[in-house]
Amino acid sequence: MATVALAVHGGAGTISKRRMTPALEAEYRGGLENALRAGWDVLHRNGSSMDAVEAAVSWLEDFPLFNAGRGSVFTHEGRVEMDAAIMDGRTREAGAVASVCNVQNPVQLARLVMERTKHVLLAGEGANQFAQQCGVKLQPDEYFFTEHRWRQLIDARNADRVQLDHSEGLEAPPAASLGTVGAVACDSYGYLAAATSTGGMTNKKFGRIGDTPLIGAGTYADGACAVSGTGHGEYFMRGVTAYDVAARMKHGGVSLADAAQASVDVLTELQGDGGLIAVDTHGNVALPFNSEGMYRGFVTGDGKMNVEIYGD
Protein backbone atom coordinates (compact mmCIF):
# COMPACT_ATOMS: atom_id res chain seq x y z
CA MET A 1 0.00 0.00 0.00
CA ALA A 2 1.23 3.49 -0.83
CA THR A 3 1.56 6.25 1.75
CA VAL A 4 -1.65 8.23 1.45
CA ALA A 5 -1.40 12.02 1.39
CA LEU A 6 -3.70 14.96 0.91
CA ALA A 7 -3.15 18.70 0.57
CA VAL A 8 -5.66 21.51 0.17
CA HIS A 9 -5.51 25.25 -0.47
CA GLY A 10 -7.96 28.10 -0.10
CA GLY A 11 -6.11 30.56 -2.29
CA ALA A 12 -2.89 32.56 -2.41
CA GLY A 13 -4.82 35.78 -2.04
CA THR A 14 -4.80 35.86 1.74
CA ILE A 15 -5.90 38.81 3.79
CA SER A 16 -2.76 40.76 4.69
CA LYS A 17 -1.34 39.71 8.04
CA ARG A 18 -2.02 43.07 9.68
CA ARG A 19 -5.73 42.89 8.86
CA MET A 20 -6.21 39.32 10.12
CA THR A 21 -7.96 38.94 13.48
CA PRO A 22 -7.70 35.87 15.74
CA ALA A 23 -11.42 35.13 15.25
CA LEU A 24 -11.18 35.31 11.46
CA GLU A 25 -8.00 33.26 11.44
CA ALA A 26 -9.77 30.55 13.45
CA GLU A 27 -12.56 30.51 10.88
CA TYR A 28 -10.15 30.09 7.98
CA ARG A 29 -8.20 27.38 9.79
CA GLY A 30 -11.42 25.59 10.64
CA GLY A 31 -12.43 25.68 6.98
CA LEU A 32 -9.15 24.12 5.85
CA GLU A 33 -9.27 21.47 8.58
CA ASN A 34 -12.80 20.45 7.66
CA ALA A 35 -11.81 20.16 4.00
CA LEU A 36 -8.84 17.98 4.96
CA ARG A 37 -11.13 15.84 7.09
CA ALA A 38 -13.60 15.41 4.19
CA GLY A 39 -10.82 14.20 1.87
CA TRP A 40 -9.04 12.17 4.54
CA ASP A 41 -12.20 10.25 5.39
CA VAL A 42 -12.16 8.98 1.81
CA LEU A 43 -8.46 8.11 1.69
CA HIS A 44 -8.46 6.50 5.10
CA ARG A 45 -11.00 3.89 4.05
CA ASN A 46 -8.96 3.15 0.89
CA GLY A 47 -11.15 5.34 -1.30
CA SER A 48 -9.75 6.82 -4.52
CA SER A 49 -7.77 10.02 -4.81
CA MET A 50 -10.45 11.26 -7.24
CA ASP A 51 -13.16 10.87 -4.60
CA ALA A 52 -10.91 12.47 -1.99
CA VAL A 53 -10.14 15.63 -3.97
CA GLU A 54 -13.77 15.93 -5.02
CA ALA A 55 -14.91 15.68 -1.38
CA ALA A 56 -12.35 18.21 -0.15
CA VAL A 57 -13.02 20.73 -2.91
CA SER A 58 -16.79 20.36 -2.56
CA TRP A 59 -16.40 21.22 1.12
CA LEU A 60 -14.32 24.30 0.25
CA GLU A 61 -16.89 25.35 -2.36
CA ASP A 62 -19.62 25.25 0.28
CA PHE A 63 -17.54 27.31 2.73
CA PRO A 64 -18.37 31.00 2.17
CA LEU A 65 -14.97 32.51 3.06
CA PHE A 66 -13.07 31.14 0.06
CA ASN A 67 -13.51 32.34 -3.52
CA ALA A 68 -15.24 29.30 -5.03
CA GLY A 69 -18.78 28.01 -5.03
CA ARG A 70 -20.72 29.82 -2.34
CA GLY A 71 -18.07 32.46 -1.62
CA SER A 72 -17.37 33.35 -5.25
CA VAL A 73 -16.56 36.90 -6.26
CA PHE A 74 -18.71 38.92 -8.66
CA THR A 75 -18.03 39.68 -12.31
CA HIS A 76 -18.19 43.23 -13.64
CA GLU A 77 -21.88 42.64 -14.38
CA GLY A 78 -22.52 41.56 -10.79
CA ARG A 79 -22.91 37.87 -11.57
CA VAL A 80 -21.19 34.83 -10.12
CA GLU A 81 -19.44 32.78 -12.83
CA MET A 82 -17.40 29.82 -11.65
CA ASP A 83 -14.66 27.61 -13.10
CA ALA A 84 -13.47 24.19 -11.98
CA ALA A 85 -11.36 21.25 -13.13
CA ILE A 86 -10.48 17.76 -12.00
CA MET A 87 -7.87 15.33 -13.33
CA ASP A 88 -7.30 11.64 -12.71
CA GLY A 89 -3.57 10.89 -12.65
CA ARG A 90 -4.14 7.18 -13.20
CA THR A 91 -5.72 7.62 -16.66
CA ARG A 92 -4.84 11.25 -17.40
CA GLU A 93 -8.53 11.82 -18.02
CA ALA A 94 -9.81 15.25 -17.10
CA GLY A 95 -12.95 17.35 -16.98
CA ALA A 96 -13.48 21.08 -16.56
CA VAL A 97 -16.11 23.80 -16.71
CA ALA A 98 -15.75 27.55 -17.22
CA SER A 99 -18.18 30.36 -16.47
CA VAL A 100 -20.96 28.24 -14.99
CA CYS A 101 -23.74 29.80 -12.92
CA ASN A 102 -25.91 28.56 -10.06
CA VAL A 103 -24.09 25.23 -9.74
CA GLN A 104 -23.48 24.49 -6.06
CA ASN A 105 -20.37 22.36 -6.68
CA PRO A 106 -18.63 23.12 -9.96
CA VAL A 107 -15.99 20.46 -9.21
CA GLN A 108 -18.69 17.79 -9.36
CA LEU A 109 -19.86 19.13 -12.71
CA ALA A 110 -16.26 19.03 -13.96
CA ARG A 111 -16.09 15.36 -13.01
CA LEU A 112 -19.29 14.68 -14.94
CA VAL A 113 -17.74 16.33 -18.01
CA MET A 114 -14.92 13.80 -17.67
CA GLU A 115 -17.17 10.82 -17.06
CA ARG A 116 -20.13 11.49 -19.34
CA THR A 117 -18.75 13.35 -22.36
CA LYS A 118 -15.84 12.96 -24.73
CA HIS A 119 -14.85 16.55 -24.01
CA VAL A 120 -12.50 18.02 -21.45
CA LEU A 121 -13.73 21.62 -21.17
CA LEU A 122 -17.25 23.03 -21.49
CA ALA A 123 -17.90 26.74 -21.12
CA GLY A 124 -20.66 29.29 -20.63
CA GLU A 125 -24.23 28.68 -21.76
CA GLY A 126 -23.39 25.23 -23.09
CA ALA A 127 -21.86 24.18 -19.77
CA ASN A 128 -24.97 25.44 -17.95
CA GLN A 129 -27.18 23.41 -20.28
CA PHE A 130 -25.05 20.37 -19.54
CA ALA A 131 -25.45 21.03 -15.78
CA GLN A 132 -29.20 21.04 -16.16
CA GLN A 133 -29.19 17.83 -18.17
CA CYS A 134 -26.97 16.12 -15.57
CA GLY A 135 -29.21 17.10 -12.72
CA VAL A 136 -26.43 18.50 -10.51
CA LYS A 137 -27.53 20.53 -7.51
CA LEU A 138 -28.38 24.10 -8.49
CA GLN A 139 -28.78 27.06 -6.13
CA PRO A 140 -30.55 30.39 -6.55
CA ASP A 141 -28.51 33.59 -6.97
CA GLU A 142 -29.05 34.51 -3.29
CA TYR A 143 -27.12 31.41 -2.21
CA PHE A 144 -23.96 32.85 -3.77
CA PHE A 145 -24.42 36.39 -2.46
CA THR A 146 -21.97 37.33 0.27
CA GLU A 147 -21.70 40.87 1.58
CA HIS A 148 -17.87 41.06 1.49
CA ARG A 149 -17.69 39.92 -2.15
CA TRP A 150 -20.23 42.57 -3.17
CA ARG A 151 -18.18 45.26 -1.46
CA GLN A 152 -15.10 44.01 -3.30
CA LEU A 153 -16.90 44.43 -6.60
CA ILE A 154 -17.99 47.97 -5.79
CA ASP A 155 -14.39 48.83 -4.78
CA ALA A 156 -12.98 47.28 -7.95
CA ARG A 157 -15.52 48.99 -10.19
CA ASN A 158 -14.70 52.33 -8.57
CA ALA A 159 -10.98 51.75 -9.05
CA ASP A 160 -11.56 50.70 -12.65
CA ARG A 161 -13.07 54.07 -13.51
CA VAL A 162 -9.70 55.73 -13.28
CA GLN A 163 -7.84 53.04 -15.18
CA LEU A 164 -7.28 53.34 -18.88
CA ASP A 165 -6.89 49.68 -19.67
CA HIS A 166 -8.72 46.56 -18.68
CA SER A 167 -6.75 45.86 -15.53
CA GLU A 168 -8.48 44.16 -12.69
CA GLY A 169 -8.94 46.84 -10.05
CA LEU A 170 -5.55 46.50 -8.43
CA GLU A 171 -6.71 48.62 -5.51
CA ALA A 172 -9.09 45.85 -4.49
CA PRO A 173 -7.89 43.60 -1.67
CA PRO A 174 -5.66 40.80 -2.97
CA ALA A 175 -8.13 38.22 -1.69
CA ALA A 176 -10.38 39.43 -4.46
CA SER A 177 -8.08 38.55 -7.30
CA LEU A 178 -6.11 35.51 -6.20
CA GLY A 179 -8.80 33.37 -4.61
CA THR A 180 -9.14 29.72 -5.53
CA VAL A 181 -9.57 26.43 -3.73
CA GLY A 182 -7.96 23.13 -4.57
CA ALA A 183 -6.93 19.69 -3.44
CA VAL A 184 -4.38 17.05 -4.45
CA ALA A 185 -4.22 13.49 -3.18
CA CYS A 186 -2.33 10.20 -3.31
CA ASP A 187 -4.51 7.22 -2.42
CA SER A 188 -3.52 3.87 -0.94
CA TYR A 189 -3.07 2.42 -4.43
CA GLY A 190 -0.55 5.14 -5.27
CA TYR A 191 -2.87 6.91 -7.71
CA LEU A 192 -2.93 10.69 -7.84
CA ALA A 193 -5.65 13.28 -8.50
CA ALA A 194 -6.00 17.05 -8.52
CA ALA A 195 -8.98 19.41 -8.45
CA THR A 196 -9.33 23.20 -8.43
CA SER A 197 -12.32 25.51 -8.26
CA THR A 198 -12.78 29.28 -8.31
CA GLY A 199 -15.15 32.18 -8.64
CA GLY A 200 -12.51 33.92 -10.75
CA MET A 201 -11.46 37.54 -10.48
CA THR A 202 -13.57 40.29 -8.98
CA ASN A 203 -14.84 42.64 -11.67
CA LYS A 204 -13.71 40.34 -14.49
CA LYS A 205 -14.97 41.30 -17.95
CA PHE A 206 -15.18 40.00 -21.49
CA GLY A 207 -15.70 36.38 -20.48
CA ARG A 208 -12.19 36.05 -19.11
CA ILE A 209 -11.17 32.46 -18.37
CA GLY A 210 -8.31 31.95 -15.91
CA ASP A 211 -5.99 29.05 -15.22
CA THR A 212 -8.22 27.00 -12.90
CA PRO A 213 -10.18 25.06 -15.56
CA LEU A 214 -7.19 24.70 -17.88
CA ILE A 215 -5.43 21.34 -17.66
CA GLY A 216 -1.71 21.98 -17.26
CA ALA A 217 -2.10 25.59 -16.13
CA GLY A 218 -3.98 25.51 -12.80
CA THR A 219 -4.75 21.80 -12.49
CA TYR A 220 -2.81 18.68 -13.49
CA ALA A 221 -2.25 15.06 -12.48
CA ASP A 222 -0.42 12.09 -13.99
CA GLY A 223 1.74 9.23 -12.76
CA ALA A 224 4.42 11.60 -11.43
CA CYS A 225 2.51 14.16 -9.39
CA ALA A 226 -0.79 16.01 -8.88
CA VAL A 227 -0.84 19.81 -8.77
CA SER A 228 -3.39 22.53 -7.99
CA GLY A 229 -2.39 26.15 -8.44
CA THR A 230 -3.66 29.41 -7.04
CA GLY A 231 -2.70 32.95 -7.86
CA HIS A 232 -2.77 35.40 -10.73
CA GLY A 233 -4.10 32.98 -13.32
CA GLU A 234 -2.66 34.58 -16.44
CA TYR A 235 0.86 33.81 -15.25
CA PHE A 236 0.00 30.18 -14.55
CA MET A 237 -1.34 29.97 -18.11
CA ARG A 238 1.80 31.50 -19.65
CA GLY A 239 4.04 29.34 -17.42
CA VAL A 240 1.89 26.22 -17.91
CA THR A 241 2.73 25.94 -14.26
CA ALA A 242 0.86 22.85 -13.05
CA TYR A 243 2.23 20.70 -15.85
CA ASP A 244 5.67 22.26 -15.52
CA VAL A 245 6.01 20.60 -12.10
CA ALA A 246 5.27 17.17 -13.59
CA ALA A 247 7.51 17.82 -16.61
CA ARG A 248 10.48 18.70 -14.39
CA MET A 249 10.04 15.43 -12.51
CA LYS A 250 9.49 13.27 -15.61
CA HIS A 251 11.91 14.85 -18.07
CA GLY A 252 14.41 16.36 -15.61
CA GLY A 253 14.39 13.66 -12.95
CA VAL A 254 14.13 16.08 -10.00
CA SER A 255 12.19 15.60 -6.75
CA LEU A 256 8.67 16.89 -6.14
CA ALA A 257 9.94 19.58 -3.76
CA ASP A 258 12.58 20.86 -6.22
CA ALA A 259 10.20 20.71 -9.18
CA ALA A 260 7.42 22.56 -7.35
CA GLN A 261 9.79 25.26 -6.11
CA ALA A 262 11.36 25.71 -9.57
CA SER A 263 7.94 26.15 -11.18
CA VAL A 264 7.01 28.81 -8.62
CA ASP A 265 10.37 30.48 -9.32
CA VAL A 266 9.37 30.75 -12.98
CA LEU A 267 6.13 32.45 -11.90
CA THR A 268 8.26 34.89 -9.90
CA GLU A 269 10.43 35.57 -12.98
CA LEU A 270 7.28 36.30 -14.98
CA GLN A 271 6.24 38.62 -12.09
CA GLY A 272 3.18 36.55 -11.26
CA ASP A 273 1.94 36.02 -7.69
CA GLY A 274 0.72 32.72 -6.38
CA GLY A 275 1.54 29.26 -5.23
CA LEU A 276 0.63 25.63 -5.62
CA ILE A 277 0.09 22.40 -3.74
CA ALA A 278 1.54 19.16 -5.07
CA VAL A 279 1.80 15.52 -4.09
CA ASP A 280 3.73 12.58 -5.56
CA THR A 281 3.21 8.81 -5.51
CA HIS A 282 5.39 8.43 -2.39
CA GLY A 283 3.07 10.65 -0.39
CA ASN A 284 5.45 13.62 -0.42
CA VAL A 285 3.77 17.00 -0.41
CA ALA A 286 5.05 20.43 -1.45
CA LEU A 287 3.27 23.75 -0.92
CA PRO A 288 5.49 26.56 -2.29
CA PHE A 289 4.24 30.12 -2.92
CA ASN A 290 5.68 33.57 -3.59
CA SER A 291 2.79 35.61 -2.18
CA GLU A 292 2.51 36.90 1.40
CA GLY A 293 0.45 33.88 2.32
CA MET A 294 -1.52 30.93 1.01
CA TYR A 295 -4.36 29.27 2.90
CA ARG A 296 -3.13 25.69 2.98
CA GLY A 297 -3.04 22.42 4.81
CA PHE A 298 -1.97 18.82 4.41
CA VAL A 299 -2.20 15.39 6.02
CA THR A 300 0.13 12.48 5.37
CA GLY A 301 0.40 8.88 6.56
CA ASP A 302 0.34 9.61 10.29
CA GLY A 303 -3.01 11.41 10.00
CA LYS A 304 -1.68 14.60 11.62
CA MET A 305 -3.26 17.75 10.18
CA ASN A 306 -1.05 20.74 9.34
CA VAL A 307 -2.69 24.06 8.52
CA GLU A 308 -0.93 27.36 7.73
CA ILE A 309 -1.81 30.75 6.31
CA TYR A 310 1.36 32.89 6.07
CA GLY A 311 5.02 32.21 5.32
CA ASP A 312 7.55 31.63 8.06
Added chain:
Amino acid sequence: MATVALAVHGGAGTISKRRMTPALEAEYRGGLENALRAGWDVLHRNGSSMDAVEAAVSWLEDFPLFNAGRGSVFTHEGRVEMDAAIMDGRTREAGAVASVCNVQNPVQLARLVMERTKHVLLAGEGANQFAQQCGVKLQPDEYFFTEHRWRQLIDARNADRVQLDHSEGLEAPPAASLGTVGAVACDSYGYLAAATSTGGMTNKKFGRIGDTPLIGAGTYADGACAVSGTGHGEYFMRGVTAYDVAARMKHGGVSLADAAQASVDVLTELQGDGGLIAVDTHGNVALPFNSEGMYRGFVTGDGKMNVEIYGD
Protein backbone atom coordinates in the same frame (compact mmCIF):
# COMPACT_ATOMS: atom_id res chain seq x y z
CA MET B 1 21.54 36.83 -37.44
CA ALA B 2 19.64 33.63 -36.67
CA THR B 3 18.53 31.21 -39.36
CA VAL B 4 14.94 32.15 -40.09
CA ALA B 5 12.38 29.36 -40.36
CA LEU B 6 8.66 29.04 -40.78
CA ALA B 7 6.26 26.10 -40.72
CA VAL B 8 2.50 26.00 -41.26
CA HIS B 9 -0.22 23.38 -41.01
CA GLY B 10 -3.76 23.12 -42.29
CA GLY B 11 -4.87 20.32 -39.97
CA ALA B 12 -4.23 16.66 -39.29
CA GLY B 13 -7.70 15.76 -40.49
CA THR B 14 -6.80 15.29 -44.11
CA ILE B 15 -9.10 13.82 -46.68
CA SER B 16 -8.20 10.13 -46.99
CA LYS B 17 -5.70 9.49 -49.76
CA ARG B 18 -8.11 7.46 -51.86
CA ARG B 19 -10.63 10.32 -51.98
CA MET B 20 -8.09 12.99 -52.93
CA THR B 21 -8.12 14.16 -56.54
CA PRO B 22 -5.20 15.86 -58.31
CA ALA B 23 -7.22 19.07 -58.68
CA LEU B 24 -8.14 19.19 -55.00
CA GLU B 25 -4.59 18.34 -53.97
CA ALA B 26 -3.33 21.25 -56.05
CA GLU B 27 -5.76 23.56 -54.27
CA TYR B 28 -4.61 22.42 -50.81
CA ARG B 29 -0.95 22.72 -51.80
CA GLY B 30 -1.56 26.17 -53.21
CA GLY B 31 -3.20 27.22 -49.94
CA LEU B 32 -0.24 26.07 -47.88
CA GLU B 33 2.26 27.70 -50.26
CA ASN B 34 0.47 31.02 -50.14
CA ALA B 35 0.40 30.92 -46.34
CA LEU B 36 4.14 30.19 -46.29
CA ARG B 37 4.69 33.07 -48.69
CA ALA B 38 2.69 35.44 -46.46
CA GLY B 39 4.80 34.54 -43.41
CA TRP B 40 8.06 34.38 -45.32
CA ASP B 41 7.58 37.88 -46.71
CA VAL B 42 7.63 39.12 -43.11
CA LEU B 43 10.64 37.07 -41.98
CA HIS B 44 12.64 37.82 -45.11
CA ARG B 45 12.60 41.55 -44.47
CA ASN B 46 13.64 40.95 -40.82
CA GLY B 47 10.11 41.23 -39.48
CA SER B 48 9.18 39.58 -36.21
CA SER B 49 8.11 35.98 -35.77
CA MET B 50 4.87 37.29 -34.22
CA ASP B 51 4.05 39.22 -37.40
CA ALA B 52 5.01 36.22 -39.52
CA VAL B 53 2.76 33.71 -37.77
CA GLU B 54 -0.09 36.21 -37.68
CA ALA B 55 0.25 36.80 -41.43
CA ALA B 56 0.43 33.08 -42.26
CA VAL B 57 -2.51 32.12 -40.05
CA SER B 58 -4.61 35.04 -41.28
CA TRP B 59 -4.06 33.77 -44.80
CA LEU B 60 -5.11 30.25 -43.79
CA GLU B 61 -8.20 31.65 -42.03
CA ASP B 62 -9.24 33.40 -45.24
CA PHE B 63 -8.75 30.21 -47.29
CA PRO B 64 -12.08 28.31 -47.37
CA LEU B 65 -10.72 24.75 -47.55
CA PHE B 66 -9.23 24.67 -44.03
CA ASN B 67 -11.28 24.52 -40.82
CA ALA B 68 -10.60 28.03 -39.47
CA GLY B 69 -12.00 31.46 -40.20
CA ARG B 70 -13.89 31.31 -43.49
CA GLY B 71 -13.87 27.49 -43.80
CA SER B 72 -14.95 26.78 -40.22
CA VAL B 73 -17.21 23.85 -39.45
CA PHE B 74 -20.64 24.25 -37.89
CA THR B 75 -21.65 23.63 -34.28
CA HIS B 76 -24.62 21.42 -33.43
CA GLU B 77 -26.79 24.55 -33.56
CA GLY B 78 -25.57 25.38 -37.07
CA ARG B 79 -23.37 28.29 -36.03
CA VAL B 80 -19.71 29.02 -36.65
CA GLU B 81 -17.77 29.48 -33.39
CA MET B 82 -14.04 29.93 -33.69
CA ASP B 83 -11.03 29.65 -31.38
CA ALA B 84 -7.52 31.04 -31.79
CA ALA B 85 -4.33 31.69 -29.85
CA ILE B 86 -0.98 33.35 -30.34
CA MET B 87 2.13 33.31 -28.15
CA ASP B 88 5.30 35.38 -28.21
CA GLY B 89 8.28 33.22 -27.25
CA ARG B 90 10.43 36.26 -26.48
CA THR B 91 8.23 37.44 -23.59
CA ARG B 92 6.02 34.38 -23.07
CA GLU B 93 3.05 36.71 -23.43
CA ALA B 94 -0.01 35.16 -24.99
CA GLY B 95 -3.53 35.94 -26.11
CA ALA B 96 -6.43 33.71 -27.06
CA VAL B 97 -10.14 33.72 -27.85
CA ALA B 98 -12.71 30.93 -27.68
CA SER B 99 -16.12 30.63 -29.31
CA VAL B 100 -16.06 33.92 -31.19
CA CYS B 101 -18.47 34.60 -34.04
CA ASN B 102 -18.29 36.70 -37.20
CA VAL B 103 -14.64 37.67 -36.71
CA GLN B 104 -12.80 37.36 -40.02
CA ASN B 105 -9.41 36.68 -38.41
CA PRO B 106 -9.62 35.26 -34.91
CA VAL B 107 -5.81 35.12 -34.70
CA GLN B 108 -5.71 38.91 -34.94
CA LEU B 109 -8.26 39.19 -32.14
CA ALA B 110 -6.14 36.82 -30.03
CA ARG B 111 -3.18 39.12 -30.51
CA LEU B 112 -5.26 42.09 -29.37
CA VAL B 113 -6.20 40.18 -26.21
CA MET B 114 -2.47 39.86 -25.56
CA GLU B 115 -1.64 43.47 -26.39
CA ARG B 116 -4.62 45.37 -25.00
CA THR B 117 -5.79 43.43 -21.95
CA LYS B 118 -4.20 41.87 -18.91
CA HIS B 119 -5.93 38.61 -19.73
CA VAL B 120 -4.81 35.63 -21.80
CA LEU B 121 -8.13 33.99 -22.74
CA LEU B 122 -11.51 35.59 -23.46
CA ALA B 123 -14.51 33.45 -24.37
CA GLY B 124 -18.01 33.60 -25.79
CA GLU B 125 -20.19 36.69 -25.56
CA GLY B 126 -17.50 38.61 -23.69
CA ALA B 127 -14.94 37.89 -26.38
CA ASN B 128 -17.40 39.05 -29.04
CA GLN B 129 -17.99 42.29 -27.13
CA PHE B 130 -14.23 42.78 -26.99
CA ALA B 131 -14.03 42.21 -30.78
CA GLN B 132 -16.59 44.92 -31.35
CA GLN B 133 -14.78 47.37 -29.07
CA CYS B 134 -11.47 46.66 -30.84
CA GLY B 135 -12.90 47.26 -34.25
CA VAL B 136 -11.55 44.07 -35.82
CA LYS B 137 -12.97 43.13 -39.21
CA LEU B 138 -16.33 41.38 -38.85
CA GLN B 139 -18.12 39.37 -41.54
CA PRO B 140 -21.76 38.37 -41.94
CA ASP B 141 -22.82 34.75 -41.37
CA GLU B 142 -22.91 34.11 -45.14
CA TYR B 143 -19.16 34.76 -45.37
CA PHE B 144 -18.53 31.66 -43.23
CA PHE B 145 -21.03 29.42 -44.99
CA THR B 146 -19.43 26.72 -47.12
CA GLU B 147 -21.46 23.95 -48.68
CA HIS B 148 -19.14 21.10 -47.67
CA ARG B 149 -19.11 22.13 -44.00
CA TRP B 150 -22.90 22.24 -43.94
CA ARG B 151 -23.08 18.72 -45.37
CA GLN B 152 -20.61 17.58 -42.69
CA LEU B 153 -22.91 18.92 -40.00
CA ILE B 154 -25.96 17.20 -41.43
CA ASP B 155 -24.00 13.92 -41.62
CA ALA B 156 -22.76 14.29 -38.04
CA ARG B 157 -26.20 15.19 -36.70
CA ASN B 158 -27.64 12.14 -38.42
CA ALA B 159 -24.94 9.91 -36.97
CA ASP B 160 -25.47 11.44 -33.53
CA ARG B 161 -29.08 10.31 -33.43
CA VAL B 162 -28.06 6.73 -32.92
CA GLN B 163 -25.35 7.47 -30.34
CA LEU B 164 -26.11 7.26 -26.67
CA ASP B 165 -23.41 9.57 -25.39
CA HIS B 166 -22.15 12.95 -26.45
CA SER B 167 -19.60 11.70 -28.95
CA GLU B 168 -18.80 13.81 -31.92
CA GLY B 169 -20.35 11.99 -34.83
CA LEU B 170 -17.51 9.62 -35.53
CA GLU B 171 -19.05 8.68 -38.85
CA ALA B 172 -18.33 12.17 -40.16
CA PRO B 173 -15.28 12.50 -42.39
CA PRO B 174 -12.09 12.99 -40.34
CA ALA B 175 -11.54 16.37 -41.95
CA ALA B 176 -14.53 17.54 -39.98
CA SER B 177 -13.13 16.79 -36.57
CA LEU B 178 -9.40 17.35 -36.77
CA GLY B 179 -9.22 20.56 -38.72
CA THR B 180 -7.05 23.42 -37.53
CA VAL B 181 -4.54 25.82 -39.00
CA GLY B 182 -1.33 27.03 -37.44
CA ALA B 183 2.10 28.55 -37.91
CA VAL B 184 5.39 28.66 -36.03
CA ALA B 185 8.36 30.87 -36.83
CA CYS B 186 11.89 31.80 -35.87
CA ASP B 187 12.84 35.32 -36.93
CA SER B 188 16.25 36.76 -37.78
CA TYR B 189 16.71 37.83 -34.15
CA GLY B 190 16.20 34.25 -33.00
CA TYR B 191 12.82 34.94 -31.42
CA LEU B 192 10.04 32.38 -31.72
CA ALA B 193 6.25 32.62 -32.02
CA ALA B 194 3.32 30.26 -32.49
CA ALA B 195 -0.29 30.76 -33.56
CA THR B 196 -3.21 28.38 -34.08
CA SER B 197 -6.80 28.91 -35.23
CA THR B 198 -9.81 26.64 -35.70
CA GLY B 199 -13.51 26.37 -36.27
CA GLY B 200 -13.54 23.49 -33.79
CA MET B 201 -15.38 20.20 -34.19
CA THR B 202 -18.36 19.66 -36.45
CA ASN B 203 -21.53 19.21 -34.44
CA LYS B 204 -19.85 20.32 -31.17
CA LYS B 205 -22.20 20.95 -28.28
CA PHE B 206 -22.31 22.40 -24.78
CA GLY B 207 -19.80 25.17 -25.47
CA ARG B 208 -16.93 22.71 -25.91
CA ILE B 209 -13.53 24.38 -25.96
CA GLY B 210 -10.68 22.43 -27.56
CA ASP B 211 -6.91 22.70 -27.33
CA THR B 212 -6.34 25.44 -29.90
CA PRO B 213 -6.88 28.48 -27.63
CA LEU B 214 -5.25 26.84 -24.61
CA ILE B 215 -1.64 27.87 -24.02
CA GLY B 216 0.43 24.73 -23.54
CA ALA B 217 -2.12 22.40 -25.12
CA GLY B 218 -2.47 23.44 -28.79
CA THR B 219 -0.24 26.51 -28.87
CA TYR B 220 3.02 27.39 -27.11
CA ALA B 221 6.22 29.38 -27.54
CA ASP B 222 9.15 30.28 -25.31
CA GLY B 223 12.93 30.58 -25.65
CA ALA B 224 13.30 26.88 -26.53
CA CYS B 225 10.73 26.27 -29.23
CA ALA B 226 7.39 27.29 -30.74
CA VAL B 227 4.66 24.69 -31.28
CA SER B 228 1.25 24.55 -32.95
CA GLY B 229 -0.81 21.38 -32.66
CA THR B 230 -3.62 19.90 -34.69
CA GLY B 231 -5.73 16.86 -34.04
CA HIS B 232 -8.23 15.52 -31.55
CA GLY B 233 -8.03 18.42 -29.11
CA GLU B 234 -9.01 16.63 -25.94
CA TYR B 235 -5.85 14.50 -26.13
CA PHE B 236 -3.65 17.55 -26.62
CA MET B 237 -5.26 19.04 -23.50
CA ARG B 238 -4.68 15.92 -21.42
CA GLY B 239 -1.13 15.55 -22.75
CA VAL B 240 -0.41 19.31 -22.48
CA THR B 241 1.24 18.50 -25.76
CA ALA B 242 2.53 21.84 -27.06
CA TYR B 243 4.26 22.65 -23.79
CA ASP B 244 5.48 19.08 -23.43
CA VAL B 245 7.74 19.61 -26.45
CA ALA B 246 9.33 22.66 -24.83
CA ALA B 247 9.59 20.94 -21.43
CA ARG B 248 11.44 17.97 -22.94
CA MET B 249 13.95 20.35 -24.50
CA LYS B 250 14.38 22.56 -21.42
CA HIS B 251 14.23 19.99 -18.64
CA GLY B 252 15.39 16.91 -20.53
CA GLY B 253 17.96 18.49 -22.82
CA VAL B 254 16.80 16.70 -25.97
CA SER B 255 16.68 18.06 -29.53
CA LEU B 256 13.61 19.62 -31.13
CA ALA B 257 13.12 16.60 -33.38
CA ASP B 258 13.31 14.10 -30.51
CA ALA B 259 11.12 16.21 -28.23
CA ALA B 260 8.44 16.73 -30.89
CA GLN B 261 8.36 13.03 -31.79
CA ALA B 262 8.20 11.97 -28.11
CA SER B 263 5.26 14.30 -27.46
CA VAL B 264 3.39 12.85 -30.44
CA ASP B 265 4.22 9.35 -29.11
CA VAL B 266 2.45 10.29 -25.86
CA LEU B 267 -0.59 11.30 -27.91
CA THR B 268 -0.46 7.89 -29.56
CA GLU B 269 -0.30 6.19 -26.12
CA LEU B 270 -3.38 8.16 -25.07
CA GLN B 271 -4.97 6.98 -28.36
CA GLY B 272 -5.29 10.52 -29.69
CA ASP B 273 -4.86 11.38 -33.37
CA GLY B 274 -2.95 14.39 -34.57
CA GLY B 275 0.34 16.09 -35.10
CA LEU B 276 2.24 19.28 -34.57
CA ILE B 277 4.66 21.69 -36.16
CA ALA B 278 7.60 23.04 -34.17
CA VAL B 279 10.62 25.27 -34.68
CA ASP B 280 13.61 26.07 -32.46
CA THR B 281 15.98 29.05 -32.25
CA HIS B 282 18.45 27.40 -34.65
CA GLY B 283 15.86 27.32 -37.40
CA ASN B 284 15.27 23.57 -37.09
CA VAL B 285 11.75 22.43 -37.87
CA ALA B 286 9.88 19.25 -36.93
CA LEU B 287 6.48 18.17 -38.24
CA PRO B 288 5.58 14.79 -36.66
CA PHE B 289 2.07 13.30 -36.76
CA ASN B 290 0.38 9.96 -36.13
CA SER B 291 -2.61 10.44 -38.43
CA GLU B 292 -2.84 9.40 -42.07
CA GLY B 293 -1.78 12.84 -43.15
CA MET B 294 -1.28 16.42 -42.07
CA TYR B 295 -1.50 19.41 -44.41
CA ARG B 296 1.88 20.98 -43.77
CA GLY B 297 4.71 23.01 -45.17
CA PHE B 298 7.92 24.76 -44.16
CA VAL B 299 10.61 27.13 -45.37
CA THR B 300 14.06 27.53 -43.87
CA GLY B 301 17.09 29.68 -44.56
CA ASP B 302 17.45 28.81 -48.23
CA GLY B 303 13.91 30.00 -49.00
CA LYS B 304 12.90 26.68 -50.57
CA MET B 305 9.26 25.78 -49.91
CA ASN B 306 8.35 22.24 -48.87
CA VAL B 307 4.71 21.20 -48.86
CA GLU B 308 3.32 17.75 -48.00
CA ILE B 309 -0.04 16.18 -47.21
CA TYR B 310 0.46 12.47 -46.44
CA GLY B 311 3.16 10.40 -44.73
CA ASP B 312 5.90 8.71 -46.67
